[in-house]
Amino acid sequence: xxxxxxxxxxxxxxxxxxxxxxxxxxxxxxxxxxxxxxxxxxxxxxxxxxxxxxxxxxxxxxxxxxxxxxxxxxxxxxxxxxxxxxxxxxxxxxxxxxxxxxxxxxxxxxxxxxxxxxxxxxxxxxxxxxxxxxxxxxxxxxxxxxxxxxxxxxxxxxxxxxxxxxxxxxxxxxxxxxxxxxxxxxxxxxxxxxxxxxxxxxxxxxxxxxxxxxxxxxxxxxxxxxxxxxxxxxxxxxxxxxxxxxxxxxxxxxxxxxxxxxxxxxxxxxxxxxxxxxxxxxxxxxxxxxxxxxxxxxxxxxxxxxxxxxxxxxxxxxxxxxxxxxxxxxxxx
Numbered sequence: 001x002x003x004x005x006x007x008x009x010x011x012x013x014x015x016x017x018x019x020x021x022x023x024x025x026x027x028x029x030x031x032x033x034x035x036x037x038x039x040x041x042x043x044x045x046x047x048x049x050x051x052x053x054x055x056x057x058x059x060x061x062x063x064x065x066x067x068x069x070x071x072x073x074x075x076x077x078x079x080x081x082x083x084x085x086x087x088x089x090x091x092x093x094x095x096x097x098x099x100x101x102x103x104x105x106x107x108x109x110x111x112x113x114x115x116x117x118x119x120x121x122x123x124x125x126x127x128x129x130x131x132x133x134x135x136x137x138x139x140x141x142x143x144x145x146x147x148x149x150x151x152x153x154x155x156x157x158x159x160x161x162x163x164x165x166x167x168x169x170x171x172x173x174x175x176x177x178x179x180x181x182x183x184x185x186x187x188x189x190x191x192x193x194x195x196x197x198x199x200x201x202x203x204x205x206x207x208x209x210x211x212x213x214x215x216x217x218x219x220x221x222x223x224x225x226x227x228x229x230x231x232x233x234x235x236x237x238x239x240x241x242x243x244x245x246x247x248x249x250x251x252x253x254x255x256x257x258x259x260x261x262x263x264x265x266x267x268x269x270x271x272x273x274x275x276x277x278x279x280x281x282x283x284x285x286x287x288x289x290x291x292x293x294x295x296x297x298x299x300x301x302x303x304x305x306x307x308x309x310x311x312x313x314x315x316x317x318x319x320x321x322x323x324x325x326x327x328x329x330x331x332x333x
Contacts, residue, residue, distance in 0.1 A: 024048055024263035027064045028081035029055040030250060034285040035081065042270045048263050053077070068096050068255065075255050078264030081271060086169045088119035088251040089317035098256040100265055105272040108290050112249050121249035122272045123280040123287035124303055125219045127170045128245060129236040130205065130226065135214045142215055144239045148190060155194035156214040158204045162327045166201065166219055166248055171327060172320040173246050173311045187330055197331055209233055221285035228284060240307045247308035249290060
């Protein structure tokens with residue numbers, strides 16, 4: 001009996017080790033509807049089992065970043081796939097991630113990769129203005145985020161909670177571009193004009209699509225969903241003759257001292273590949289490839305076709321921490 005018990009214990013350990021060696025654990029803030037098919041493609045190609053933990057729509061990358069920070073001394077994840085470019089920079093500052101230079105990403109523009117190899121970008125979204133064509137004519141459409149403070153749009157603009165997700169990053173970028181004083185004035189003018197603060201970018205999309213507001217600030221993936229659903233909406237890439245709009249690539253990074261480092265590197269190689277950029281361009285999220293020569297649908301732009309804000313993602317990450325208290329007060333927390 002003792003021999004059998006020992007044998008069973010050894011077999012259990014061997015099975016556990018083999019299983020652990022054939023998996024990779026990824027935390028992701030990219031919407032499950034978009035990220036899950038990509039991760040399934042990796043499983044099919046490599047035979048490596050993916051265990052994915054998804055963030056909520058409301059907290060997005062903020063929640064996953066906080067979880068990774070809490071697990072610093074006992075890492076549970078191998079890879080962080082962030083739907084925004086700033087949370088990985090915050091994790092870099094805190095020593096959560098470790099450098100990995102993927103040879104697959106050699107042709108991705110340098111501005112979307114960390115020089116130290118801590119994170120690598122792929123397929124981007126942009127912050128845009130979404131307007132309801134039944135309520136706003138082509139001649140009346142806003143061309144700049146600063147148009148949203150005009151009296152004609154009083155109570156008719158929606159924005160997601162600036163404490164989370166891409167909205168928080170957008171605000172931090174504005175503080176860098178405009179300076180603190182002008183950025184605070186813009187946000188206070190927006191609030192004075194009756195802006196509706198809602199739970200998420202997808203809720204902004206729904207309000208505009210239903211005509212409950214005329215205009216919303218959201219992301220290109222949410223806008224594309226509204227368009228594909230046949231809603232009376234159109235997109236404006238804001239401030240193309242001025243400060244530009246915020247470009248937000250996905251970022252992927254390797255967690256320091258993670259349980260499956262080699263499989264984590266394989267997943268990163270897969271995520272930053274041309275094939276994944278192409279698949280995300282043709283998916284419902286309609287993300288923009290960072291490579292200029294990746295084929296896209298006619299209605300999806302490549303990154304060189306849009307004037308983006310001239311910001312450094314490290315600087316945006318630092319600014320986001322600096323303005324946290326102001327954003328809480330502005331949002332009423």
